[in-house]
Amino acid sequence: MRVLVFGVDGLAFRIIKPMMQAGYLPHFQALAQEGVEACLESNYPPLTPPAWMSLVTGLKPAQHGVYDFWEYNEQGTGRLMTQRKGGKAIWKLLSEYGKRVIVVNVPLTYPPEPINGIMVSGIQGSSERGNCTYPTSFREELFAHVPRYRIDVDVTSVVHGSYTPAQAAVQLIEQRIALMRYLLSEKVWDFAFITFCAADYLQHLCWEDIIALQPDLMRYYQLLDEALGFARSTLGSDGSLFVVSDHGFQGAATKFAINEYLLRQRWMHPFEQGQYYRSLTHAWGKHLLDRVGLLEQGRKLKLRAVHKRGQSLTKVQPYLTRQHLQTAGMGVASWSSSSGGFADISITRSLSAQLMADLRGSLLALRDPLTGQQLIASVYGTEVFGQGPFQPSDQHLLLLPSEGYTFTPAIGQPWLWNRERHVFGTHQKDGVLYACGPTIKRGQQIAPTAIYDLVPTILRIMHLPQPDELDGQVIDDLFIDAVKNEEDHSSSTLVAQKLKQLTLRA
Ligand SMILES: [Zn+2]
Known part of the structure; x- marks a missing residue:
């Protein structure tokens, strides 16, 4: 058949x-x-x-x-x-x-x-x-x-x-x-x-x-x-x-700054933020060039310039790197979380089961101050990724938001809840x-x-x-x-x- x-x-x-x-x-x-x-x-x-x-x-x-x-x-x-x-x-x-x-x-x-x-x-x-x-x-x-x-x-x-x-x-x-x-x-x-x-x-x-x-x-x-x-x-x-x-997909109008929250609540240790912002600017520039099809040209020019000067290329670091995460103890490394409608928090192995349970509890208690709506619909632990040779080496909490919400890993801004004027599509x-x-x-x-x-x-x-x-x-x-x-x-x-x-x- x-x-x-x-x-x-x-x-x-x-x-x-x-x-x-x-x-x-x-x-x-x-x-x-x-x-x-x-x-x-x-x-x-x-x-x-x-x-x-x-x-x-x-x-x-x-x-x-x-x-x-x-x-x-x-x-x-x-x-x-x-x-x-x-x-x-x-x-x-x-x-x-x-x-x-x-x-x-x-x-x-x-x-x-x-x-x-x-x-x-x-x-x-x-x-x-x-x-x-x-x-x-x-x-x-x-x-x-x-x-x-x-x-x-x-x-x-x-x-x-x-x-x-x-x-x-x-x-x-x-x-x-x-x-x-x-x-x-x-x-x-x-x-x-x-x-x-x-x-x-x-x-x-x-x-x-x-x-x-x-x-x-x-x-x-x-x-x-x-x-x-x-x-x-x-x-x-x-x-x-x-x-x-x-x-699936859903419409969302509110982003919650999950890393900023973890920093403010002292779950995440501060790291050298200047480096993070510099990498973020690079990442955005690279993303935009990529979207208009100029990245390949830019890369060739850069390679040529580097070749002339005899220097090595500096790596673009658009996300929290593993070193960032090691310093911070935990965090959401990926900007995919925003359009993907989830937050995947990497957490150091050394965090105890009790503290993991406390963290899970405090995340589940998060409510939108405007509406009283619970932010997080479900939380999964590392086991959700299954068992096999490519299991993550650190612990994870995977958060899925309630209807109308998504996350952003952005840090350093005054807000935790970012409300957009238009409803945008995110994964669900x-x-x-x-x-x-x-x-x-x-x-x-x-x-x-x-x-x-x-x-x-x-x-x-x-x-x-x-x-x-x-x-x-x-x-x-x-x-x-x-x-x-x-x-x-x-x-x-x-x-x-x-x-x-x-x-x-x-
Ligand atoms: Zn898809």
Whole structure:
């Protein structure tokens, strides 16, 4: 049985339900009536890189090694772009079973890995100007069929004013759909994973207009809906379809300065703040240059200048470095927390269990002085990241905020609560799951499930054994006949065990 995963970065029910009611998304509407709907929870944290990696591997971060967009370099003094370090993605597992797979635009799939099929890599490190396909030879075929194909939104044109964000997103999705149509129609495949990423970008920038169903922005979601319709019709009634998002979204208007709070309450020791501010200014400059596409040019000029002077490059340190954190004892290192809608506090191993409990208690007691609303909806400890070779070496408290709030790691400002004039979009844990297929229930809502449950569920549908290391579980409630599937499952496990015993004996 063929399986198609239709991934949409940052899709949330609070966004698509009003659009469905207004008639913008007929194919989503049909899917809700003919398949299963569930909240796909993404808690650890609800951020694009770790969430997609959990979705595609069935593993928690301690096994796949991705926690953020970035990670410390070996010296702990700077940052590097993150890559997956452990685990196998579903397309690799399926390739090993001889299934023919197609993978398009899943974040953090650069460089593209060898599979039994075709991969076009997605955002984070990948560029359509570089080696973005497996096999390498497919690149030529890609541009022959979709000459204006892009991997990410054309932010440079948005900054220069030649496109609105909505136009840039529409241009991106039109090319992606063209590639999807070509691959799904012209190639032989058993499994396809196609991902659309501009929803996340639009929802950060244009939250209020999206919620107001502003027509320019609706165009993007309508194209997404058309793509879904095409995917369903190509798959046919004997295939299984999953629509998934890596995390949800919410509107927020208030940021809480978590590091400033920790400093003022003396949980965090002061460190040399001048260095932090200098690194922050560098980081912003770098971020802006990157967004307008000038970073690469700047880097070349700088390299040339450095080469002339015979000096070494100074490292840009946009976040709290490991040295900062060691001095401070704890803190939120990452600016991803602000748009990601979470705060991941790193805490020295030496902090006692009692003090950890006190800290947790004082964080849970935080209330907005204007509204009395509790700031933090849930707190998780280090164990939330799972167990594996990439477990964090320090202790962690992962905070998820209540509706309407997010965090900022900024320090040194007079305020703890920063209230913006406009509501902006931030990530939230409740992503989207729709599933339909011959063995799947029709027109039902089921209990929330987790992002790492997708992989074991796909393996079940394709009658393949479950690897022992998976953190996720089969979403049994999805199936019409859970008991029958259970039998299928145990028989496939039995076959797998027998195969394993045979291999061991051999
Ligand atoms: Zn995302």
